[in-house]
Amino acid sequence: MRAFCAILSTCLCLCLAEDEIIDLTHTFGKRTIYWPGNPPFNFSNVFRSPFGVASVEANAFETAEHSGTHMDAPRHFCPEGKRMHELVMDRLSGPGVVIDVRKQSEDNLDFQVTEQTFRDWEEEHGTIPDGAIVLFNFGWDKFWPNRKQVFNTEDVMNPSTFHYPGLSPNGTKWLTSNRKVHAVGGDTPSPDYGQSSLFETHVILLCDNGIVILENVANLNSMPATGTKVYIGALKLENGSGTPVRLFAVPMSSASVTRCSMLLLALTLLFAERLY
C-alpha cells in the first residue's frame, strides 16, 4: 500500500509538473519598448465605481502595433502580404524550437546566426520539425526594459547606432529553403541585427516565405530546446500589420499524460484485484 501511494504521488507530480505553461511575454505597459518613431503607449481609466457589493472597472489603451513582445504579419514589409486578420490559425502555433546563442552574442554584440548555427543545433537536437516556431535566445531578456541596453546605444532614437545580434540573411535563406517553419523570433527587437539598414531578414521571412516574426520574446531561459508547443496569442486586428501578443509554450505532455493515466489505471486495477 505504501509503495502504491509513493508511485501514485510520483506519477501525479510528474503529470502536474509537465503541464506548467511557460509565459514568453513581457508585461505590457508604460515601460514597454517601442521602435523609435512610434506614438507613446496610453492607458486611461474609463470608469471605476462601486457596483452593489462589487465594483466595476474598465480602462482603455492605445498602442503602436510593433511594441513589446509582438509579432509582425507579412504586411509589415510586403505590399501583397497578409494582414493580421487574414492569418490562418495554423500559422500561429507549432512545435517550439529554442536555439541558444547567448555565448556567441556575448562575445560579439553584432553576432549573426548562420547556416552553421542551425546545423550545430540539429546535430544535438534533431531536425527542426515542420511548422516549428523557432526562437533565438540571444541573452537579451536580462536587459528589458532598459531601452539603452536593449538597443545597446546611447542614442535610442537613432537606429544607425543600434548594436544587437540577429539572423544573417544567408542563414535565414538556408532555414526557409530547407525547413518548413511557421514563425521565427527572438528576445531582441528585430531578427535583423542592430546594424542592419536593409532589413533583409525581415523581407526573406515575411515577403518571400510568409513566415511571421516574433520580437522581444521574454523568458527563453525557462524554455527547453524542444518538447513544447508554442502558441501566438495575437489580436485579430482588422488591417493590422502586427500586434502585441501573449506568447506562451505548453510542454507537449499529452503523450506522457496519457501514459501516466494508463499507468494509474493499471495500478488501480492491480490494487483492486489484491483487495478482492
Ligand SMILES: *[C@@H]1O[C@H](CO)[C@@H](O)[C@H](O)[C@H]1NC(C)=O
Ligand atoms: C552570404 O551570401 C553572399 C551572397 O549573397 C555571399 O557573398 C557570402 O559569402 C555569404 N556569406 C556566408 C557566410 O555564407
Ligand SMILES: *[C@@H]1O[C@H](CO)[C@@H](O)[C@H](O)[C@H]1NC(C)=O
Ligand atoms: C480595412 O481596410 C478596408 C479596405 O481598405 C477598409 O474598408 C476598412 O475600413 C479598414 N478597416 C479598418 C479598421 O481600418
